[in-house]
Amino acid sequence: MNFIPGWVRNYQKAWLSGDIVAGVIVTVMLIPQSLAYALLTGLPPEVGLYASILPIIAYAMLGSSMTLAVGPVAVASLMTASALQPLAAAGSPDYVALAMLLSLLSGGMLLLFGGLRLGFLAHFLSHPVISGFISGSAVLIAVGQVKHLLGVKAGGNDVFDTVVQLIHAAPGTNLVTLGIGAGSVLFLMLARKSLSPWLVRLGASPRLADIASKLAPMLAVMVSTALVAAMRWDQTAGVSIVGTVPQGLPQLGLPAVSMASVGSLWLPALLISLVGFVESVSVAQSLALKRQQRIQPNRELLGLGAANLASALSGGFPVTGGFARSVVNFAAGANTPLAGVISAVLMGVVIAALTGLFHYLPHAVLAATIIVAVVSLIDVETLRDAWHYDKADAMALLATAGGVIAFGVEVGILMGVALSLGTLVWRSSHPHIAVVGRVPGTEHFRNVTRHTVNTEPGLIAVRVDESLYFANSDALLDRVEELVAAQPDTRHVLLVCSAINQIDTTALGVLTDLERSLAQRGAALLLSEVKGPVLDRLQGTELGQRLEGRIFLSTHAAFEYARQAGSMVGRYGDPAAAI
Structure with missing residues (x-):
């Protein structure tokens, strides 16, 4: 058996420039996202950077997509936080160890599914259920990040509880933090909507303009970090910052495993595996079709499984293929997974030598990055189309989204799957x-x-x-x-x-x-x-x-x-x- 990936054996020199450019651009995009999703997960910021090195390399060795960008993503991060928060204090050593164990379990399940050739599992979650789950998760994530924009302490068991606590905490809003956060949200939304057309009018190529608009979060990070450092707002205005990010590559090692922890985490690991796999395959397939390439679902299971095992081994948390990064990777000219390997190497350089640059990075900017990223995931179009074509699918979408918002991610997706299966059984039991x-x-x-x-x-x-x-x-x-x-x-x-x-x-x-x-x-x-x-x-x-x-x-x-x-x-x- 040849263990060298096909893209390595057949690599062409003409592909190298595109892979290098894409690797550099994705790295610039990945840095703020990794820090932001670590914040969302409740983990120290360096853990987000750790999850952006070895997992990418592991996927490149086994995955079938030439352009899928693997790493921390919003929905998987939310699901990780939801699974871990009842078990340990956020940010604590136990919390970090449980995140590694969750990634280990998820990776093991994905590898098992790949070995059993269960790629057809991608079809078990219908598009309306996935759309409802992601939309509900986006609302949950966005509401949960508002506290960082306001600079207050607030949290709840669900969206409604969180909103109530935010209202009570609003009088204590830190105005400087609010200015930084709200300004960042406004800038990122304008960049997402208007920066690309504006650059095209100035003479930039559409491809370059689109990539530049995707890199706006890094510009927001750089400007806000410089302002806080220059004005010392962390001391004079009480602005919450990332603080010291440990420098150096992650130490390799597996987390401690106990039957009690496995019993608490196996179901979240299964849901993270299924949702991450379906999301990754859909992204990878849509990009592959543009180049007349093919995706092998069973290979994707193996690639994502290896990525999650690598994340657990290097102190990270569950990862999967990200939509926005994959689109940027594709648009930047990535030809093979070498672009991801280059990105991983550059992330290693950042962790080994440049983490001091993030000391004064405000949490409000990371929260703004998350909010703007997830708001675009709220899928009103699918709901509208499903309502006109098949109200049962629309109800499954609404039930999933409502379940996520009201009861949490696990209950929400189980509600959506149950309703979809129930609809299928009802239809087949009432044949035409x-x-x-x-x-x-x-x-x-x-x-x-x-x-x-x-x-x-x-x-x-x-x-x-x-x-x-x-x-x-x-x-x-x-x-x-x-x-x-x-x-x-x-x-x-x-x-x-x-x-x-x-x-x-x-x-x-x-x-x-x-x-x-x-x-x-x-x-x-x-x-x-x-x-x-x-x-x-x-x-x-x-x-x-x-x-x-x-x-x-x-x-x-x-x-x-x-x-x-x-x-x-x-x-x-x-x-x-x-x-």
Whole structure:
């Protein structure tokens, strides 16, 4: 087995300049984000920097995306904080150790899923559920960061409690901190919306202008840090700053593992793994399509698993692929994961020699960076589209978002998944059942309520648009009985099976009972367009034997059989002769 990644074996010299430029640009963007997400997680600032070195290199060795930028992200950071806050004091050594253990568990689960080739798990969380989860998390994150903008102490168990505490704490707002924070929010929002068009008007290329607008957070960090240092606002105005950030590369080592900690963290680790995987794959796939590349979900599981194990090994917390950084990485010209490796090396240089530059960085600016980043994640468009197209999906989105806001991240996503699965089960247990007839002059058969069709006297043709199983077989039985009761002269009931992919044991019993019941009333059950795997399983069953000669390749053939049998009834007056 060749352990050297394909992109390394096939590397081309022409790709190097793009990878170097992208690596430098992503590093500039990653520094404030790493510090900000450490703040969001409740960890010391250096931990965010630690989580931005080895995880990137580990993903580059195993992941399948050429441009996905792995590292700390807002939603995973929120989920980490939610899991750890009940277990230890934020920022304490125990808290840091638990964050490492959470990353270790998440990485182990992802590697296990990758080894078992469970990449299809990406489809278990629907887009509306993910959208609702991210939107609710964005609200939760933004509200939780307002205290840093105001320079007050406030916190709560949920959004509503936090808002109440913020209102009570508002009279103690630090005006200098508010000025720094509000100014940073305004600058970052203007940069996000207007900086790129403004630079284009000045003559910059659209690509360069777009990248420059993404780097606005670093400019806010530099300017605010310089102002606080020059004016000594940390001492004269009480502005909260990052303070001393330990210099030096992280020490490698695994966290202490106890069964009690594992018991408390396995479910958050599973949710972080699933959400992070789905988010990463969606980002990676959208970028890969632009270059006619392909993403391998099972490789992504391995890459993200290795990244999280590397994060745990180097004192970090759970990481995943970030949308904004990946887009910047792509736009900056990254050709391979070497761009990420370069970014990791540069982050190592920052940690080893430049952490002193962050001493006077105000927490308010980091909070502003987080707020502006997450507000853009609130997905109103998906809610609007889902509401117009499928209100069940819209309700799943709202339930997930509302659950996150009211009860926290774990309860919220479980509510969304439960509602989505419940909707799926309800829909499959209430299948669409259509009475069909022949479109005049053709061999096509359509719903009698939607099209002008011809029907055969004495024949009821029913198409069920769902596989038959224990939850919906009675619905089919009830519908057929209702139709037969309304047409006492029925001689044949045809079940069009074109949409039936499976018939389980319960449904088989129901169909067998239906066939017997019809036979006792002088009518016959017919089947048409039965798929090969379904037909294979029917053979050898009592139903298959009783239906011998009455299973047809096409609905047209079944109609012809019923028409000819009907003419025999008319000729001889004996229904049995037609059956």
